[in-house]
Amino acid sequence: MAAEAKHFKYVILGGGVAAGYAAREFGSQGVKPGELAIISKEPVAPYERPALSKGYLFPQNAARLPGFHTCVGTGGDRLLPQWYSHKGIELILSTEIVKADLASKTLTTAAGATFTYDTLLIATGSSVIKLTDFGVQGAESNNILYLRDIADADKLVAAMQAKKDGKAVVVGGGYIGLELGAALKINNFDVTMVYPEPWCMPRLFTAGIAHFYEGYYASKGIKIVKGTVASGFDADANGDVTAVKLKDGRVLEADIVIVGVGGRPLTGLFKGQVDEEKGGLKTDAFFETSVAGVYAIGDVAAFPMKLYNEQRRVEHVDHARKSAEQAVKAIKAKESGESVAEYDYLPYFYSRSFDVAWQFYGDNVGDDVLFGDNDPASAKPKFGSYWVKDGKVVGVFLEGGSAEENQAIAKVARAQPPVADVEALKKEGLEFAAKV
Ligand code: FAD
Structure with a gap:
């Protein structure tokens, strides 16, 4: 007979930025021991993800946990694992949910355990797009790396140590590519960046803005190859990458390749069960989805952006934090027959490098x-x-x-x-x- 499901009043699915800020809001609004659980694939308590492409990669005085657990990113207290246990909030870590049945309010783990809830907050964030997804030749070679979570960051740190002072190729000219290009250079790698667009960060940067950053990167010794893409990779007998083959015929030697070509919101568990929009889970101004009692926050939410009178999805840390706080405030207010103001978000993005x-x-x-x-x-x-x-x-x-x-x-x-x-x-x- 299957083991009985463990029940919580509130379950946060995912243990990233939104989860950490939601937990803090539950903590300050008042949550009884045993009422709230966070279920996360990751082995650690929620942390400030942006640190992974910045301080985590510094050659000296690198940021390490517990230094950047949420909610230090906004000048708040660090919620250490002890904070959760003190509040009676259960951190169920290294646990992947593989099935979500919103009708029976049941989540099932890869190991077959089940959890039930009254209220669910979906905070599963995004996954990176991999070159293996498109069958790029040789993309499975060693030291072709991606960066989404702390395990990825540790792989990158290990590769930088193993290939000291080597050659690095960064595939992708978005903010991840730009931040990682800088991090690799600071670690004394010979860095080349490759992207197909006419300039970096084209989704936000204009030609005039990009002119500065491309020139600045060049002055730091970073080579930039534009207008082409990686079409294959060579590897040695150990399977370690040795070169990036470009579509225009050029070949770049490489000891490490880091790929930052975008992400996808992790909504697959809920397909067909909730309304979707703009590739995310459609919510109202309180982050409740089309299923009562099921909320979506952070990267996965497609919410009404009041300022522009349009449903949008935002993959940035400021929104992950604020949407989490809004959802928990709304949940708590509803329980006491009150209401909160509609979410009125002003988009805010930032990046730092060098x-x-x-x-x-x-x-x-x-x-x-x-x-x-x-x-x-x-x-x-x-x-x-x-x-x-x-x-x-x-x-x-x-x-x-x-x-x-x-x-x-x-x-x-x-x-x-x-x-x-x-x-x-x-x-x-x-x-x-x-x-x-
Ligand atoms: P996440 O923080 O990604 O958390 C999702 C969590 O859900 C993870 O713990 C994941 O393991 C877990 N999960 C997913 N599926 C399951 C499952 N089935 N079962 C169990 N657990 C699951 N934004 C900025 O504005 N500025 C920056 O400088 C910046 N830098 C960044 C640098 C990096 C390297 C990355 C990856 C992102 C950066 N971002 C930045 C984006 C920002 O970090 C995200 O928008 C933010 O983390 C989104 O929060 P979230 O809680 O929605 O998702």
Whole structure:
């Protein structure tokens, strides 16, 4: 006979950023011992995932757990495993859920154990897209690496030690590629980046923004190959990668290859059971899905973005944190017959590498207006971009802003001030934001 299911009032499925911030909110709203469980594939308590492509890879004083457990990323307390046990929150780690039956409110693990719940928070995040998914020749060779979780980061650290001062090829020019290219360079690798687009981070960067980062990376000794893709890999007798073959015929020697070509939200367990949109699980402004009592937060949620009057999915850490807090507040309020305000999110993304750091708020649609000094050879480059749509500023990007300046650009993106004269806006640059 199958073992009896373990029951919790609340189950958070997934143990990443959203899970950690949801647990903190449950903790502060009040949760009784035994009411809440987090079930995670990962062997460790929730942590701040962005650290994996930054501090975790430093050659000296690298970040390690327990240093970056949630919720330090927003200046809060670190929730160590003891915090969960003190609160009576069960951390069920190294446990993959392979089946979710929302009708019977039952989750089944790979080992066949079952859990039931009254309320479920789906926080399964994303998985990386692998080159083996497309059958790229030789993509299964050793030292062709990806980065999503701490196990991946440990593999990368081990490979950097084994192939000291070697050659690294980064496939992909998104933020993961850019951050990892920098990390490998800081670790003294000879780094080449390869991407098919005309410039890096094309989903956000304009040509003017990318001009700075590509020049800056080149000044650090990173080679950039654009307009082509990796079409195959060579390996030695041990199966270790030795070269990346490009579609344009060039061959790049490589001891390590790191691939950052995007992710996919992990929604497969719920196929056919909840409404989906934009590749995610469709929610309302409180992150409840089409199934009552089932919430989706973080990367997997396709939620109403009030500011733009559109359902969207956001794969960034700020939203993972805020959506988790919103969902738990809404769950708790509902239980006591109260309500909370609708989620009103202002998109916020950031990235850091070497000694450059940028922030972006709002929407990158409409016409872009570059301002400031984006010359990578400048002693003190400082620049940004506004996006103007229907005569209003709807998005702002800023490299190297101070805390106050970043607050000012966030205010602009939220307020969407009108712009009469785009040339004047370009000339005014950051001054415009300071006045809003
Ligand atoms: P995750 O944090 O990915 O957590 C998902 C959790 O669910 C994981 O623990 C996973 O193991 C678990 N899980 C999934 N399926 C199952 C299952 N079936 N059973 C059990 N457990 C399961 N964003 C930024 O804005 N700025 C950055 O600088 C930045 N840097 C990043 C760097 C890296 C290396 C990565 C990978 C992401 C970065 N991000 C960044 C994105 C950000 O980290 C994510 O948007 C955020 O982590 C999403 O939170 P989440 O809780 O939805 O998912």
